[in-house]
Amino acid sequence: MYGGTLxxxxxxxxxxxxxLPEVGARKQAKKVMLVITDGETxxxxxxxxxxxxxxxxxxxxFAVGVGKASEGAGKLQLEIIASKPIENHxxxxxxxxALAGILHKLQENIFIIEGESSNGTSFITELAEPGLGLHISKDVTLFGAPGMYDWTGAVLRQANGKLVTSIRDVKMKNRKATYQEASDSYIGYALSSVHLRSRRLIAAGAPRFRHTGKVMLMSLQADTGTxxxxxxxxxxxxxxxFGSEMCSLDINNDGYTDMLLVSAPLYCVRGDEGRVYIPP
Structure with a gap:
């Protein structure tokens, strides 16, 4: 550009x-600019x-100086560009x-800006992806949000025009297991339901649970929504x-579920041929 860097x-x-809002920027979102230059401006x-x-x-x-930009006037200019404290930016x-070598550090520093915990290391809703899993029935609409709570995942329900968490603290029957055990599980990646004669269960897939996957069968409490x-x-x-996708089948059309198909798309014997399970 005219013989120099501008x-x-x-x-x-x-x-x-x-x-700007007109180009998609959200008012409450954090704004980050990354400047990479290899010379004096x-x-x-x-x-x-x-x-x-x-x-x-x-x-x-954030400023990144390449080559000679780390010397003399170029370095001083980058120190002006970078936000404070300079050592973090x-x-x-x-x-x-060599840019690949600092990529991880840049990611860490930018994620700290976006994280919702006090030290910036925890993600609650930023990467939630609500709607990746979806279940609609007569009385409830549920949205899977596999990215919530550091990719533990969650199931959200629609109430009064808003999305509220249904299983942030899942209560377990006859077990002491807690929701925190499901870290990085992607709960809500897929959703379905199982209609029994006595009740209806919601099925939530968690395909990364302990690196094998699982399906959670849950009853919806009408009074609390949990x-x-x-x-x-x-x-x-x-x-x-396992649990990446599910399909509830009513074979004889009597209104009740006869079988629940659960996919494990990366199951392999000779390759990633996948497998579909029919749980008992």
Whole structure:
């Protein structure tokens, strides 16, 4: 660009065109700008405006200097660009191939900004993906949110026009197991229901539970909207993703479930041919 690097001008353009509601930015979302440059900029007179505008819009700035950008005036400019504290927002690499070496550190620092816990290391709703699993019946609509609570997952129900958690604290019958045991399980990845003559059970797939997968069969408590865990169907093979999909079948059309099909798409003998189970 005219024989030189115009980093400040590029940052101003981003501040003017991005982080706006009309282009999809959410008002409460954290805003992050990542600047990667390999040379000294020739429009440093705009840095004062850049910093003022980014601070006004609460944009957090990460800067990465490549090669000679870590020396002399280039280094000083990057120190101006990076948000404070500099040690958390400024990085240097020898060449572009070395960017992979700082990727994990960048991810950690950016995730800390997004996390909802006091130290920024826990995700509650940011990566929830509600609706990835979905179950609709006459009296209740349920949404699977496998990314909630650090990918433990959850099942949400619709109430008064809002989504509320139904199984953040699943009560277990005849067992001392807790919801926290299901860390990284992706609960709610798939949803279905089982209609018995005496009651109806909600089936929630958790395909990454202990790396084999499981299906949770739960009764919905009409008075509280919470769920009681009645039974678990466990996967058999490591990595098989048991519970990734389910299908409830009423073969004789009498209104009651005759069988529940549960998929394990990555079950393998010679390859990832998958398997479908019919639990007893």
């Amino acid at each position: 980093t400040a001008s590029a940052m101003l353009d981003v501040l003017k065109m991005m982080f 020739y429009d440093d007179k705009y840095f004062k405006t850049v910093i003022e505008e980014s601070e006004k819009k609460d944009v957090i700035r 400024l990085f240097f690499v020898t060449d572009y191939r 769920m009681m865990l009645e039974q678990e169907l466990l996967g058999f093979q490591l990595g098989s993703s």
